[in-house]
Amino acid sequence: xxxxxxxxxxxxxxxxxxxxxxxxxxxxxxxxxxxxxxxxxxxxxxxxxxxxxxxxxxxxxxxxxxxxxxxxxxxxxxxxxxxxxxxxxxxxxxxxxxxxxxxxxxxxxxxxxxxxxxxxxxxxxxxxxxxxxxxxxxxxxxxxxxxxxxxxxxxxxxxxxxxxxxxxxxxxxxxx
Numbered sequence: 001x002x003x004x005x006x007x008x009x010x011x012x013x014x015x016x017x018x019x020x021x022x023x024x025x026x027x028x029x030x031x032x033x034x035x036x037x038x039x040x041x042x043x044x045x046x047x048x049x050x051x052x053x054x055x056x057x058x059x060x061x062x063x064x065x066x067x068x069x070x071x072x073x074x075x076x077x078x079x080x081x082x083x084x085x086x087x088x089x090x091x092x093x094x095x096x097x098x099x100x101x102x103x104x105x106x107x108x109x110x111x112x113x114x115x116x117x118x119x120x121x122x123x124x125x126x127x128x129x130x131x132x133x134x135x136x137x138x139x140x141x142x143x144x145x146x147x148x149x150x151x152x153x154x155x156x157x158x159x160x161x162x163x164x165x166x167x168x169x170x171x172x173x174x175x176x
Contacts, residue, residue: 013172023165030154035063037151055104062097084173088166095162102155109152119145
């Protein structure tokens with residue numbers, strides 16, 4: 001009779017700490033900002049009693065998923081079990097979601113009848129000052145225009161960073 005001994009070998013992947021921490025920080029900031037801006041847009045739409053475009057809840061959901069993915073990554077890091085395959089798969093799924101949202105948001109912002117052309121015409125073209133209702137309305141409109149641009153910028157950065165994380169994860173996998 002022969003005896004078979006099975007040994008488990010745990011593979012350790014060496015993640016570059018500065019790059020990983022920087023990626024986590026930027027993605028948390030970006031996802032939180034996008035979530036907050038789009039939640040505020042939904043609140044404004046409700047206050048105005050107008051319909052809510054589908055891409056506002058889409059971005060709320062997508063950015064919340066990104067935050068949950070990052071929290072899962074942090075938990076896996078604390079357990080020393082962060083695998084490149086998990087990060088590649090999660091980053092790819094988020095990359096697809098973010099690129100779709102970025103394209104739609106870009107069309108709504110920069111399109112022919114987009115928010116940017118309205119901002120240029122109605123907000124940037126007519127500044128208001130003084131302690132009156134018109135100035136408060138102009139400040140709110142200006143804030144909405146700047147929020148659109150900030151959300152778009154964070155979406156673009158998020159797409160680039162998700163692509164970067166897929167590449168970094170592959171490098172970590174290859175270096176092992």
